[in-house]
Structure formats: C-alpha cells, structure tokens
Amino acid sequence: MTDRPRPRRRALALCAGLGAVLLLGACTSGGARGEGPAPSSPASSAASPGGPATRPNIVFVLTDDLSWNLVPYMPHVKELQRDGTTFDDYFVTDSLCCPSRSSIFTGDYPHNTGVFTNNGDDGGYAAFNRNGDEKKCYAPALQKAGYRTGFMGKYLNGYQPGNTNGTGTPYVPPGWNEWDAAGNGYPEFDYDLNENGKVVHYGHDPSDYLTDVVGRKARTFIDGAATDHKPFMLELATFAPHAPSTPAPRDAHLYPGVQAPRGPAYDTPPTPVPAWQRGLTPLTAKDQRSIDQKFARRVRSVQAVDDLIAGVRAELTAKGLAGDTYVVFSSDNGFHMGEYRLRPGKQTAYDTDIKVPLVVAGPHVPAGRSTSALAENVDLSPTFQDLAGAGAPPTADGRSLAPLLHGSSAPDWRRAVLVEHHHPGSAANDPDAAPVNSGNPPTYEAIRTADAVWVEYADGEREYYDVAADPSELHDAAASLSPARKSALHAELVALQHCAGAAACTKAAS
Known part of the structure; x- marks a missing residue:
C-alpha cells in the first residue's frame, strides 16, 4: 500500500487547499486532538448551495x-452535527452487534429477521442468510433503482471473507457493486478482506490499519462514481471502537490521563436491584483503573x-458532490x-446501551438542528430507499425518517420503540461474549x-424507569405502577x- 493515512496536520493543509470552508470547518474549529473534548461551536449554515x-x-x-x-x-462528528440534524432519541432494536445490524440492513425487528444473537440457531450471519434477510437488505433495492452500491468493513458476526455459500468462490451478497468485507477485523491489523x-490479506504495517484502509477505499469508490456520473450508496462499517479498541499508530498516545465519565449511575446500582444484578459488587480501585484504560x-x-469522515467529506467536496450527498453517522449499539x-459491556435495556448517535447532514437537512422524535435502527433501510427515490417498502417494520430530516414535525410519529433481546448462548469465538459482571441479563423485551x-x-x-424524572435510570418504579x-x-x-x-408496527407504537 502506498496511500498512507494522513496525519491531522496534513488534513489541515488539505482543508485549505480544497477551500472546503463550509464542509470541513472542523479542521480549524473542531479542537486540537489530545487536549480533551472538543468545544462546541455555533451551528453552521448548510453545506453546498444550489440544492x-x-x-x-x-x-x-x-x-x-x-x-x-x-x-x-x-471534532468531525461534531462538525457534522453543526452541518446537519441530530436525533436525540435514536435507539437500537437490541444492544448487540448482529441483531442490530440485521435490523439496519432490513428495516425489520429481530422477531422478523430471526436474528436475536450473534451465533447459534437464533443468531449470526448463518441465521441472517438462512432466513432470507439478504434479499430484504436495502442494497438490492437501491441497485435496482440505478444506484452504485458499496460496502466496506464489518458485515455480520460469523461472516468470513472466504465463505463460498456453495458458489465455489468467495461469496458476495446480492445487491453490492463493490464489496470489501472483513471477518475478524477487531484487532485492525492482520486480517483478510473479501x-x-x-x-x-493485510498485515502489520501502519498502512494496513483497517479503518484507514476502509477510508482509502471509500475515497476511491467516490472518485469512480463521480467519474461515471452514477448516484451511489456507500456503507462504511468500522470495527472501531469495539474491543480491543486498537488505535491507529499515529493516535496511540493521544489523550493521556483521560478517564471514563463518572455520572450519577457510575458504581451505583438501581433500586431495587434487579435480580440479575444482585451479585454485583462495588467497583474496586483495580476495576476503575481498568475501565479508565479501556475508555x-x-x-x-x-x-x-x-x-x-473528514476524508470522505473532503473527497465529496473535491468532486463537487457535497451538496448532493447525505452523510449519515451512527453506531450499532451503545456501551456501559x-x-x-456493570463492568464494560452492553446488552442491557439502559440508555447507555440502547440509545446511540444518529447524525445526518445533506440536501435540505437543516443545519445545527436536533429532533426528539423517537427513531430506531429499523428506520434506516426505509430512509435510504426513500431518499433514493425507490420508496420506503411497506413490508419493512420501520419508517422513513426523510420527513424528519427535512424539518417536518411529523405529528403522527410513533410514541414507542421496541427492544428485543435473547440471552445469548456462550460461544468461545464470540467477541461479544459477556461475563456476568459486564451486563448479561436474561432474555427480555422492552419498550422505550x-x-x-x-x-x-x-x-x-x-x-420501569421514568426517564423524564430519573434520567440516570436509578429508581425502578415498576412496583408503584397501577395494575x-x-x-x-x-x-x-x-x-x-x-x-x-x-x-x-406504526399502529402498535401509536
């Protein structure tokens, strides 16, 4: 590989060279790296003129x-917030990788994808493939609508680049024009891509760092689509910051002394303590040091x-595509x-785990705006298809967020979202296998x-937690509710x- 990742100082120079003041203000206003959280700044105006x-x-x-x-x-995500709209109440159908990603791809809840865990009969890539979910993915619909589609990075738990699925060659799922997917990319080095x-195979050189490889491939994909005058849909699925949370070599020593947040719920159990948490002991000094190191x-x-994100937005600007492109940023689940x-983990119904970022900038998306409308990851596939002109599929459980993106208040919007979680069976090769003390609740369903x-x-x-009065979810009020x-x-x-x-599903949530 000869295309080395750019250090931040070169990114600054690129900003000036491109003149991308509107799109890449974060290069100069996002805050210096390694000095703590970047400060907020006033909302900027929308990116590109001309509609x-x-x-x-x-x-x-x-x-x-x-x-x-x-x-x-x-800082570049914060700049995206200033350029676009942030969903303050965006949730996932399950705070676990494969069920959440399955909902993102299909627009369906786990009870309709059949993917509740990362492996076994009710989870992983095998269940997704066996249940016909690949055909429900947004990619085939967009490809049929004339879009060039690309996927790069992490696909689904259990997927391996060499899988043939009976085809005799490494398998590429239907609907993708460009496919660059990894299996075990968590270490960021020494991995394979299909x-x-x-x-x-990619090795141990700094240029092999997976997040950077995805970024380079993304810019190449954008360049090719621009040259061919093709509309495109590109998903960039990073393994970061999943454990072991390997930083790029250039970033390995940033933020010395940073500590994990210590909010009201830190080292504090809810009252009364749920049965599955009663064995938890207070965090020791060693526990807290480990948490800080992991954070x-x-x-x-x-x-x-x-x-x-900065590189992709710079490429869009350089190719004259910034004003015609939606840039969407999110996560498959949160993390406590x-x-x-609870020691570091996920899978619970607390907001630390199910409430994640969703930020969108693009055509007709108001800058510096936030919305409190309840949104969920089942809405992404319908939204992508709607924005592309293919229409939100009525068979999907989710709804298009396009009206909310374009400033509508959507008075008939849902009043609840669904979370479905199956207690996962143990698997030695599951990178999300959770010890009891990290938050491994029994099977549950929840509405938020x-x-x-x-x-x-x-x-x-x-x-039952009244998050309006008890935003840290520390007081279980289920016993006080009337029958x-x-x-x-x-x-x-x-x-x-x-x-x-x-x-x-809209009727059920109304």
Missing part, C-alpha cells in the same frame, strides 16, 4: 459499540473514524463502563417511550413484539 440532485448520494458510516460519550472527542470475490483506548480508536456497577422504559424479563421480573398501567404497557409491548410491516 440537491434528483438522485442524491448516501454515505453511511456505521461504528461498532460507539456510545454517546465518545462524540465529544470526535474484495469483490477475492480474499486479500482511553476507545477514545483513541475513534480518532481514525473521525479522520475517515461502570454504570450500575419519550419519557419511560418498561422491561419484561423472561423470568417474570419487570422494570391498569402495567396492563397497558404489557399490551403495547405485545403488540409491537408481534407486528410486521410499517402500517402494523
């Missing part, structure tokens, strides 16, 4: 295990993701680090409204748990 093209492009950056508390350390049906690695590992005495979360566990326990209120919450949950298609 959108009839067929806009879409770039979707999906991170792995990225929680809201990492965004302050990502590059359009050919397995290519620091996560902060460092997302610097390359931030650089990827010491909250509720604008002001509360209701959880029903398979063992019969119930939890009528519990019955209404249960009925709403059951309706969502069995819905199929946009109309039925």
